[in-house]
Amino acid sequence: MKNGLEDVVAAETQLSDVDGEAGRLIIRGVSLDDLVADSTYERTATLLLDGLMPEALDEASLTRRLGEARADIFRHVEAADATILALPPVDAMRALLARLPDGEGSPVAIRLMAASAVFLPAVLRLQKGRAPIAPDQKLSQSADMLQMLNGTPPSGEQTSALDAYLVTISDHGLNASTFASRVIASTQAGLTSSVLAAISALKGPLHGGAPGPVLDMLDAIGQAENAETWLGNALDKGERLMGFGHRIYRVRDPRADALKNALKPLTATGQVDSARVALAEAVEGAALSILKRRKPDRPLDVNVEFYTALLLETLGFPREAFTGVFAIGRTVGWIAHAREQALQGRLIRPRSVYVGPLPKAA
Known part of the structure; x- marks a missing residue:
């Protein structure tokens, strides 16, 4: 018996394949990068x-x-x-x-x-x-x-x-x-x-409830120079950093980069708060650095929720x-x-x- 059905194969599908070790997502024979592009x-x-x-x-x-x-x-x-x-x-x-x-x-x-x-x-x-x-x-x-x-x-x-x-x-x-x-x-x-x-x-x-708290985290940090201290304090309290880590991916979630790239045309045309994007990027860098130091044996990287929050906020949701x-x-x-x-x-x-x-x- 495997609790949570971990690694139990329950279906054959032609729809999508998630390779957590390689950080790759294939949908109906097309890589995510090509599909989004x-x-x-x-x-x-x-x-x-x-x-x-x-x-x-x-x-x-x-x-x-x-x-x-x-x-x-x-x-x-x-x-x-x-x-x-x-x-x-x-x-x-x-x-x-x-x-x-x-x-x-x-x-x-x-x-x-x-x-x-x-x-x-x-x-x-x-x-x-x-x-x-x-x-x-x-x-x-x-x-x-x-x-x-x-x-x-x-x-x-x-x-x-x-x-x-x-x-x-x-x-x-x-x-x-x-x-x-x-x-x-x-x-x-x-x-x-x-x-x-x-x-x-x-x-x-x-399962699907984490993107909102990413914005709560950005609001609490406020300024890029606060990121390292705020994130360190959160980890000291045993709190999870929203938008980092995934059950399947052992490397960077490929969907995170797809959504980060989707923000670029909005940034280039002034349709997104550039200061908000800069804060998110600073928090991303600080979080990856502190997670690597604090949890060297756990592969924790950016997941889909981090840039989902920023993109949906920009679009008015x-x-x-x-x-x-x-x-x-x-x-x-x-x-x-x-x-x-x-x-x-x-x-x-x-x-x-x-x-x-x-x-x-x-």
Whole structure:
């Protein structure tokens, strides 16, 4: 028995491969670096869903159908009553998604991908007392999300930055939320149920809840010259440095560099707080230095959460919504895994080892 299923192989997949020793992520035969450099959310979604749906999907048709689905889904925003709006954003988004019918085909998959992108911006605006903004089905998924969030057309650099984020986190092996999605899919419950289960796993703080605290850490440090002392004190107290270390990667998380690079066009055009970026880079350097000295036997490097926080903050998402944005990007991966599992037709049913008391002998 391996606690936490450590190193237990539970599925064969053609979707993604995470090499923690080499710091490499491959999605459907394409390295992450190449995928981020030459892809959009829609193109990556087409790649992940290729061959897994009853009908073929190309980028143009998926873009059009996503736009139509966002426009249709918007009517469900009316269900966001006071009870739903009192929830954290990811929970409110999950509650609205639960209204959608289940099923296995392309219409269900596209509706789910569109719905999360509509619901989260709407919830965030409603929670601030603002009217939700209707989708513009002529826009791409990323551009429309930003327009629904901020109320103004996004720049090309902003759209590309969100595309880079959604592509970067679209799939990542058999993590907790993806495994949850596959377990539900193996029961033939439907794609909506699989996505709802995955979001429920993602919202746990050990899985998808860390990007926000990265900003809390930057706020507390304040100035670059404070970084070394603040980080040292945090380690002295036994605290974890947010944005560093990963369960799988023994070297630098390749997604961290992809997102750091995605910030560069925004920095070059003055669309990001350059002082904030400089502080983050100073904290990164100080943290890597102190971790190497303090924990020489533990490979702790920057993970995806560090620059996720800075990028999403720059695009206008509040830190309490970061898990929800992650869910928007990962939904296509959850759907692809659910379909891959459903096509195998095998119910996931592991065994447990009983360690409780035995009946008393007669």
